[in-house]
Amino acid sequence: MDKNMNVDPAELAKFSELAHRWWDPESEFRPLHQINPLRLDWIARQAPLxxxxxxxxxxGGGILAEAMARQGAEVLGIDLASKSLKVAQLHALESGLANVAYREVAVEALAAERPASFDVVTCMEMLEHVPDPASVVKACADLVKPGGWVFFSTLNRNPKSFLFAIVGAEYVLxxxxxxxxxxxxxxxPSELASFCRQAGLDLQGTRGMEYNPLTKRYWLSGDTSVNYMIATRKPA
Known part of the structure; x- marks a missing residue:
C-alpha cells in the first residue's frame, strides 16, 4: 500500500476482520442497519436519487449504496477494505441489483481520474477513520458536478460524545x-464546516441522530452533540 495514501492500516484491518458480518442485522453492524433508513430518507428528501x-x-459492505440503488440511482461504492468490497459485490449479485458497482480505490485517486462526474456524493461514518479528513472532503467536492450535493456524517468531539459514542456504545451497551x-x-461540526468551505462547498443544513437505549430506537433531531450529518452543495 502507498505510504502516502490517506488511510490508517489499523482501521482497514479492523473492518476487514468483521467483513463477513456486514449484512447480519444482529451483528456489530446492527446500528448501521437501523440508522440506514433515516440517513437514506434525509439524503433523498434533499437530493432525489x-x-x-x-x-x-x-x-463498506454496501448497506447505504444498495439502498440508494433501490431508489433508482446508478451507484458506485468505493472503499480500501478489499474483504468488505467482496462482501458488497456478492450481496449486490444476490440481490439482483445491476445499478450498483464497487471499486477498491482511494477517493483522492478517483477525484483525479473522474472530476465532476457525480450528481450526489455520500461519505458516511468514514471521516473519523482516516488520518486527513480534510483531504477526503476536498476529493468529494472535486468529484461532484456543479450544482450537485455532498453529504457527510461523523461524530462530534466533546465530553458528551465520548460518554455516549465510546463509553456507552462500546463498553456499556x-x-x-x-x-x-x-x-x-x-x-x-465547526471543523467539518470549515473543511467544506475550504473545498468550495456551500453548507445546506445539519441533522443530529439520537438513540434511546431503553426503546432501542434511533431518530433524527436538531441535536448534533454526538452523531450528526451535514448536507452541502457545490455552486452551480
Missing amino acids: SGQQVLDVGC NLLPRGTHEFAKFIK
Whole structure:
C-alpha cells in the first residue's frame, strides 16, 4: 500500500476482520442497519436519487449504496477494505441489483481520474477513520458536478460524545466492538464546516441522530452533540 495514501492500516484491518458480518442485522453492524433508513430518507428528501449518478465513499459492505440503488440511482461504492468490497459485490449479485458497482480505490485517486462526474456524493461514518479528513472532503467536492450535493456524517468531539459514542456504545451497551472509534479523531461540526468551505462547498443544513437505549430506537433531531450529518452543495 502507498505510504502516502490517506488511510490508517489499523482501521482497514479492523473492518476487514468483521467483513463477513456486514449484512447480519444482529451483528456489530446492527446500528448501521437501523440508522440506514433515516440517513437514506434525509439524503433523498434533499437530493432525489432516481436516475442520478451517485458515489458512496467508504461504502463498506454496501448497506447505504444498495439502498440508494433501490431508489433508482446508478451507484458506485468505493472503499480500501478489499474483504468488505467482496462482501458488497456478492450481496449486490444476490440481490439482483445491476445499478450498483464497487471499486477498491482511494477517493483522492478517483477525484483525479473522474472530476465532476457525480450528481450526489455520500461519505458516511468514514471521516473519523482516516488520518486527513480534510483531504477526503476536498476529493468529494472535486468529484461532484456543479450544482450537485455532498453529504457527510461523523461524530462530534466533546465530553458528551465520548460518554455516549465510546463509553456507552462500546463498553456499556455493546452496540459496537470496543476500539471501533478513537475520540481524538472525532470532528466538531465547526471543523467539518470549515473543511467544506475550504473545498468550495456551500453548507445546506445539519441533522443530529439520537438513540434511546431503553426503546432501542434511533431518530433524527436538531441535536448534533454526538452523531450528526451535514448536507452541502457545490455552486452551480
